[in-house]
Amino acid sequence: MRIRTKLLIFLLALVLPPLIVVSTYAVWESQNLGQKLADGAEENLVRTAQQHLQLSLAVMRSDMRSRQHKLERSLNLVVKEAEALLIGPPRHAKPAIFDTESERQAVLPSSLVREGEEAAPLVFHAPPDMDHSVYLEDAGRLLGLEPAFTVLFPREGGVRPQGWVRLASGLGCYVPEQKELPVPPPSLDTAWHDVSQGIVRGQIKRAIGQSDGQVTATLRKGIYFPDGRLAGVAGVESPICSAAPDKKWSSLFDIQMRFLLLExxxxxxxxxxxxxxxxxxLQGRNLVWETPHDGQQLHPGQSPNEALLIQDIQAGRSGVRDVRLAGVPVFLAYQPLLDGLTLAVAAPRDAILAHADRAEDAIMGQTWKILSLTAAVAVLAISAVVLLAVSGSRVVTRPVAALATAAKRLAEGDLATSVSVAGRDELSDLSRAFNAMVPQLAERLVLKQDMELAMEVQQTLLPREAPVLPGLDIAAASVFCDATGGDYYDFLTYAAADGPCCDIVIGDATGHGIAAALLMTTSRALLRGCATQQVLPGAQLAKANTLLCRDTDMTGRFVTLFYLRLEAGGIAPAGKLLWARAGHDPGMLFDPKTDTFRELQGKGIALGVSPDYLYETFSCGGLLPGQVLVLATDGAWEARNGQGEMFGKERFRDVVRRYAARTSKDLVEALQQAIREYQGGAPVEDDVTVVVIKA
Known part of the structure; x- marks a missing residue:
């Protein structure tokens, strides 16, 4: 089967099943979404209605409590003023007016009403069987309350609180609602025992009642003499009212809310x-609470919601319930008000759900339109995919076939092959990349051959085997991190009358790869050209350094070197060790008998840095039986693991200590193995060279 046919089948198999599944799912999900939106619309409308009911309650409750607190502040001021007036002499010459006189005259004397006065003056009330003259002194004192009553109890929204004061002697005063016919508040005609009952100094006593068909709140507070005796009681009676809730919300649903005070x-x-x-x-902008004319007991149904409603009201909790009142299903929002009363607002449930039904019908209608459109689009999409797959398979396979032919010629060794490029798509980019790859591949093949040749040359420059000296076991190895490296070691042997002599050199050129290998090769040639037994190691390094500096001048490259000479075989007592350092790490001399390490120290800078530098030669006694001398490049202890931690000289010394009794070759292999295991899979960043001389 040709690739075009395979690609066509693949495209159809890749696109058609998901498209069919997605289209079917879209139709099914659209239908479900429409139903969910419809159900959600009903839930949201109900939730919105309940929230607005609660908001209306919160506004009304806040306004009612604000008015209540205002009355309490006014009552406190009246009590404070009355206590001050009662302990002083009468301050007004104006005669006190008793409501019994006004009833006889049917009207207050015009001389007692000041010009422009809106409210009636302060009127006094006394028990009918008492002579008014016994009250004139206290009445003269209480006349000072007239400004306070006028200011503190003004008319608001058609409702005026009625303040009063009742003394223990029976005398009372108030500002009448109507100037022409003063009517005393009920508390002034009540027995003193009932008026003063429950009065506690400093506290306000509240009571809910009714008057003239309205629900009223009565506040009372005691008036005391300085010695603590109860002088009287001040009070205020006011119909319970509140600001009317916003009508905008209820008009949206075309419903009539009902406001209730429940107990x-x-x-x-x-x-x-x-x-x-x-x-x-509603009275103007206020909501006035009137007592019902018919039966006061409500009879909600027996559903769990309605039982919970009664429990919430008894416990003083707020909430919203779906209940039936007088046989009508309503959403009832309620919040505790004061003294066991609960403020409630009811909205017909059917009126709210009617809007939800209309919203559901509208949503489902739009959903079916979307379903029809989705099905039509799915059919068109499937047809388009089939046509595109047929034409696309041909467009794709033609340049692919050309690339396959060119790749075959390239595999056969035709490095001059190329493909034609047309267009700006990915296949054209692939063709351009192929044409650019061919010459680069040729260059890399040449470079690979050069690298293989360089590696062969460098490997031949390293000693094939260690020298054999009497009483010594010598081994060495070098591992490069690239094909070629900058590490170097060498053995230079001489014949002498006092015994064989051998120079051992280990070095490390900066960097890696070809550049480091060339610098190492140059250093090796210079050292071998200058090597002679008659010249000390320090002088050897000085001569090689002078020549090397001519090549490394202005390049920043250098070579670190450790030059060791085994004089007279290097074994004590006749032999000794001579060495010179050119910036290289010192040699490690391990004595198994004392389990100690000694470093062959000495100063000296790297080769290729300063042409005039003079290197010193250092010496010590020859090796004793069992002693091990190890020379290495810094790549051995600077090898890192996956966490970036170095192998370190301590681990290096531990390996030397464990394998000191083995052959030099075993020790070299053990050091290389320990370094490889420590690195794990981490990349090798530097060459590692180790030389071991064991006596």
Whole structure:
């Protein structure tokens, strides 16, 4: 089967099944999404309605509590002013007006009403069987409350709180709602025991009641003499009202919200029932709570939600419940208000869900339109894919076939082959890359041959075997990190009358690869050209350094070297060790008998740095039986593992100590093996050369 046919089948098999699956899934998922959106729309509408009900409650509750706190502050100021007035002399010459006189006259004397005055003046109330004259002194003191009553209890939104003061003697005062016909608050006609009951100094007593068909709140606080005696009680009575909630939200749903004041009470049967304390009625911008005209007990159903509603109200919790009130399903939001009362707002459930049904119908209609469009697009997409696969397979395979032919010629050795390039697509880029690769491949083949030749040359420059000296076991090895390297070791032997003499050289050229190998080769040639037994190691290095500096001048390259001479065989007592250092690490001399290491130290800079530098020759006694002298390049102890940690000289010495009793060759191999195992799979960054001389 040709590649074009295979590619066509592959493209169709690759594209068509996923496209069919995706199209089918899109149709199925669109239908599910439409249903979920419809269900979600209903849930969101219900949730939004409940949130707005709670928000309306929060606004009303905040406004009612704000008005309550304002009344409490005003009452505290009246008490403070009354306590100050009662301990002083009467301050007003204005006569006190009693409401009994006004009832006889049916109207207050016009002389007692100041010009432009909006509210009636302060009116006094006394028990009907008491002579008013006994109260005139206290009345003269309390006349000082008239400005406070006028300022602290103004009319707001058509509602005016009625403040009053009742003394223990029975005298009371108030500002009447109407100037023409003053009507005393109920607390002024109540027995003193009932008025003062529950009064605690410094605290305000609250009570909820009703007056003239409205739900009212009564606040009372005691007035005390400086000696702690109860002088009287000050109070304020006001219909409970609040700011009306925003109508914009309810108009969106075309619903009529109902505002309620509820209270949970026990029934004779031992259960609990909800009682309607007040209905919210709009009066201007305020919501005034009126007492119901019919039965006060509500009869919600027996569903779990409605039982939980009663429990929440009894426990003073807030929330939203789906319940039935008077047989009508409603969403009822409720929050505790004060003194056992709960503020509630109800919205018809059917009115809200009707909008959800309309939203669901609209969403499902749009969903079916999307389904039809998706199916049509899927059919067109499948047809287009088939046509594109047929034509695309031909477009792709033609340049691929040309590349295959050219690659075959290249494999046969035709390094002049090429392919034609047309267009700017990826296949054209591949053709250009092929044409650029062919000459580069030719260059790399030449370079590879050169590298193989350089490696062969360098390997031939290293000693093939170590010299054989009486009483000594010598071994050496060098491992390059590249095909060629910059490490170097050499053996130079001489015949002498006092015994064989051997110079051992180990060096490390900077860098790696060809450049380091060439520098190492040059150094080897210079050292061999200058080598003679009559010249000390230091002088040898000086001569080679002078010549090498001519080649390394301005290049920054150099060679570190350790030059060791085994004088008279190098074995004590007749033989000795002579050495010179050119920036190389010192040799390590290990004595197994004492288990100690000694370093063959000595100063000296690297070769190729300064042409006039004079190197010194250092010496010590010859090797004793069992002693081991190790020379190595820094690649041995600077080898790193995967974590970047160095092998180090301590590990190097441990290997020397463990294998000191073995042959020199075993020790060299053990050091190389330990370094390889420590590196693991980490890349080799430097050449490693080791020379071992064992007595």
């Amino acid at each position: 949970a009470r026990s029934t004779p049967a031992g259960g609990s029932a909800l009682h309607l304390v007040g209905n919210g009625e």
